[in-house]
Amino acid sequence: MSKKFGLFGGLLGLLAFAPLVFEDYGLGLMIGIVSYAILAQAWSLFSGPTRYISLATVAFYGVGAYVVAVLNEDLAYPLILLIAVGTGLVMSLAVGIATLRLAGVYFVIFSFGLAELVRQLITWYEVNVSGTLGRYIFLPFEARHIYWMLLVLAGVTFAIAWWIRNSRTGMALRVIGEDEDVASHVGINITRTKLLLFAISASLMTLVGAIQAPRWVYIEPSIVFNPTVSFLTVIMALLGGPHRLLGPICGVIPLFLLFEWLSANFPNHYSILLGGVFILIVFLLPKGVLEFVDRFRLGGAAK
Amino acid sequence: MLTTSLVIGLVLGGTYALAALGLTMQYGVSRIMNLAYGEFVIVAAFATFVLVSTLGLDPLLSLLLVGPAAFVISYAVYSVLMAPLVKRSRKGGNLEIDSILVTFGLLFLIQGILLVIFGADFQSYSYLNVAVDLFGVTIAANQVLAFGLATVLGIGLFLLIRFTRWGLILRAVAHRPDNAPLVAINVDRVAQLAFAFGGMLAAQAGVVISMFQTFTATAGVVFTMKALIVVIMGGVGNFLGALIAGLILGLVEAFVSAYLDPGLTLASTYLIFLVLLLWRPQGLFGKSVS
Amino acid sequence: MTVLLQTEDLTKRFGGLTAVRGVSFTLSFGEVVGLLGPNGSGKTTLLNMISGAHRATSGQINFEGHPIQNLRPDQISKQGIARTFQLVKVLPTMTVLENTICGLAFGSSRMWGAEAEGKAMEKLHQVGLADKAKQPAATLTYIDSKRLELARALAADPHLLLLDEWLSGLTPEELQEGIKLIKSIRDAGASILIVEHIMSAIRELCPRCIVMNAGEKIADGLTGDVLQQQDVIEAYLGAPHHA
Incomplete structure (x- = not known):
């Protein structure tokens, strides 16, 4: 086990040197990959075992970015990050309490529209109350600083994922995913467990947005609440296998590079290709996404 | 102002109800959670826009063209995208999750196509844009017509479901999909027809909406959301419930936009949804589930 | 009494x-x-x-x-209080041992780790499933699934x-x-x-x-x-x- 830890730490350490090797474009790609690795991992943390498909990634991500945009000139940076996480946490608890007691489809629907709701609310607030729709971010960070912060967050995220997998909570989540009747009768508080995981997952997503925010310099709601972020996160996690610790990252690297290439070469048809690839992935996983997930969970032991 | 809001609310509510009827058909009967539903609404609006502005066609005629076309297209979409999912769901796949994911992809696909053809700007055409006096309220004639159409189509559908043999079959599949084959109902076929029919209703709602509202290529998500909320409010598979819930939602939006702020209409919709989920998750008119 | x-x-x-x-x-x-x-x-x-x-x-x-x-x-x-179900409910993708640990980890006993594993094995011995501990529960026969449910219910000494x-x-x-x-x-x-x-x-x-x-x-x-x-x-x- 300690060997694995050493390998993991060594890999992170090695990745930390990337800014010395890559030029701006390469480092931009690395930032994208690490961001999506965190998002996909955070998504899998909750949606993998519970099978509640969350389409709300960008709602939290965007809120994180916006908190930074609003507060960047007034408060110390660490405090801003803290407030960002707090906002994401409160939002996830409100959504979770309303929907997680119910069948998964209610959660999906709610998460589906959440980003649009938050975007419209912020737009309304900015137009009517604060009077400025766009905001500038003046923080003394270069690309490499953002990259390093994301790398640390990635390390934390993977550590959390590893810890949860091996903990009682991880087992509780798996039992809930398999059979809620059994889960409650062996003593698992189902709603509390789901809520906890959803909140952790959402807080991590919020942080990614907050850390990435200075990259934009100028922010407005339509930029940070881009629905393709939610969309990409879901496909990357699904393709890689949300149940395996390293699954999400396996999905992130090829798909991120593919979509990067698509958006560079077919900027006008990007959305069409995105949709097409997504549909293809769902169909290629032969017996349905969940069956695919389960087959791997059973591993070699299956008949 | 009060009567104005009331009338506008009914106009909006009528179209929401119409849109929601199609979705409840697709989700309640076919068991497909179609996240691209709003895109069908928007595509129909753009199709009407094209027919009106290039061929000079009357939007009412367009309704007769776009509706059946949407039926055929939805039928085909079901054959190509949904039928394989339904088939594999029998071998342990999960139809609900698979259909959510595939239609999520479809949403981006359709949106992308619309963006390429029409760009991201608001579109509209002028049709019957004359003021008429209705119960002392001055209102555009196109809105009156829209409400009339939504009512006629909605009531027509309601009668169809309530009193025809086909309606009985639909209700049977909606309530007891497992038992329907026992009375010789071909569930797969009914599901496909219901999906196509739902697509047709979406398109009709889109045509009606295009008569009095502006629309953009990216507006589909909001329509899907509103239709979903109406369906859940009314109780899944409950056609009358969807009708009433649609009207309620339209009225709430009209009043919020008149008395609070037009920018808060979606928020108010969501608030209703949240309260409903906490208070009566089975829907206003659904039966209680224990 | x-x-x-x-x-x-x-x-x-x-x-x-x-x-x-x-x-x-x-x-x-x-x-x-x-x-x-x-x-x-x-x-x-x-x-x-x-x-x-x-x-x-x-x-x-x-x-x-x-x-x-x-x-x-x-x-x-x-x-x-622990129970079994009329229609057997085992967790198919988890192993027999994991299924049993579920009965210990969350209820009245809240055991975890090696201690939980030992206790679970003890219960599997009691119902006669010890040799199948590492199999996924999906591979069990009907009677063995029932035994497993019993082991899970017994695990926490209800x-x-x-x-x-x-x-x-x-x-x-x-x-x-x-x-x-x-x-x-x-x-x-x-x-x-x-x-x-x-x-x-x-x-x-x-x-x-x-x-x-x-x-x-x-x-x-x-x-x-x-x-x-x-x-x-x-x-x-x-x-x-x-x-």
Whole structure:
């Protein structure tokens, strides 16, 4: 086990040197990959075992970015990050309490529209109350600083994922995913467990947005609440296998590079290709996404 | 102002109800959670826009063209995208999750196509844009017509479901999909027809909406959301419930936009949804589930 | 004898249907009680109220002196009540060992790690599944799934065990094995409420039994006496026809 830890730490350490090797474009790609690795991992943390498909990634991500945009000139940076996480946490608890007691489809629907709701609310607030729709971010960070912060967050995220997998909570989540009747009768508080995981997952997503925010310099709601972020996160996690610790990252690297290439070469048809690839992935996983997930969970032991 | 809001609310509510009827058909009967539903609404609006502005066609005629076309297209979409999912769901796949994911992809696909053809700007055409006096309220004639159409189509559908043999079959599949084959109902076929029919209703709602509202290529998500909320409010598979819930939602939006702020209409919709989920998750008119 | 479980005037309605009507009974510490009755007589509903799966419409359930009728299943499990399900519920993609650990990790015992594994293996030995510990539960035969459910329920050493038709659907040989297994649990001093159809099993396992019909308790006493009672026989075989 300690060997694995050493390998993991060594890999992170090695990745930390990337800014010395890559030029701006390469480092931009690395930032994208690490961001999506965190998002996909955070998504899998909750949606993998519970099978509640969350389409709300960008709602939290965007809120994180916006908190930074609003507060960047007034408060110390660490405090801003803290407030960002707090906002994401409160939002996830409100959504979770309303929907997680119910069948998964209610959660999906709610998460589906959440980003649009938050975007419209912020737009309304900015137009009517604060009077400025766009905001500038003046923080003394270069690309490499953002990259390093994301790398640390990635390390934390993977550590959390590893810890949860091996903990009682991880087992509780798996039992809930398999059979809620059994889960409650062996003593698992189902709603509390789901809520906890959803909140952790959402807080991590919020942080990614907050850390990435200075990259934009100028922010407005339509930029940070881009629905393709939610969309990409879901496909990357699904393709890689949300149940395996390293699954999400396996999905992130090829798909991120593919979509990067698509958006560079077919900027006008990007959305069409995105949709097409997504549909293809769902169909290629032969017996349905969940069956695919389960087959791997059973591993070699299956008949 | 009060009567104005009331009338506008009914106009909006009528179209929401119409849109929601199609979705409840697709989700309640076919068991497909179609996240691209709003895109069908928007595509129909753009199709009407094209027919009106290039061929000079009357939007009412367009309704007769776009509706059946949407039926055929939805039928085909079901054959190509949904039928394989339904088939594999029998071998342990999960139809609900698979259909959510595939239609999520479809949403981006359709949106992308619309963006390429029409760009991201608001579109509209002028049709019957004359003021008429209705119960002392001055209102555009196109809105009156829209409400009339939504009512006629909605009531027509309601009668169809309530009193025809086909309606009985639909209700049977909606309530007891497992038992329907026992009375010789071909569930797969009914599901496909219901999906196509739902697509047709979406398109009709889109045509009606295009008569009095502006629309953009990216507006589909909001329509899907509103239709979903109406369906859940009314109780899944409950056609009358969807009708009433649609009207309620339209009225709430009209009043919020008149008395609070037009920018808060979606928020108010969501608030209703949240309260409903906490208070009566089975829907206003659904039966209680224990 | 100390009272372990006591229900008072317990009633459950589903819409217009009254599934259980005013049932009162007690179960003492260390006692094994059979609960029988024809299909639809309300046995499983009664069990579901005790385990928290259904909330009672009215009436009281006291367990070890505390009211539990308003608790959720997870809270009741923490009080020390464990159950099996009428339709076997094992967790197919988890291993047999993991399935058993589920019974230990969250309820009254909250064990984890090596300690939980050891205890789980002990229970698997008890039900005869130790050699299949590493298999996914999906690969088990029907009787083995039932054994696994029993191991999971027993894992936390529950103060009260609820068995919902655990013996049904077994072949005659398996039935004999099953009866032997439950006997061994009983003889170790467990308190058990057994819902069952199979008369012979009830006769062998339960000194006392309760009979339900149409939602009401119609008999409660020593098994031998109860099964002789006229109304019990009628409930099972139908009222005699008078020509």
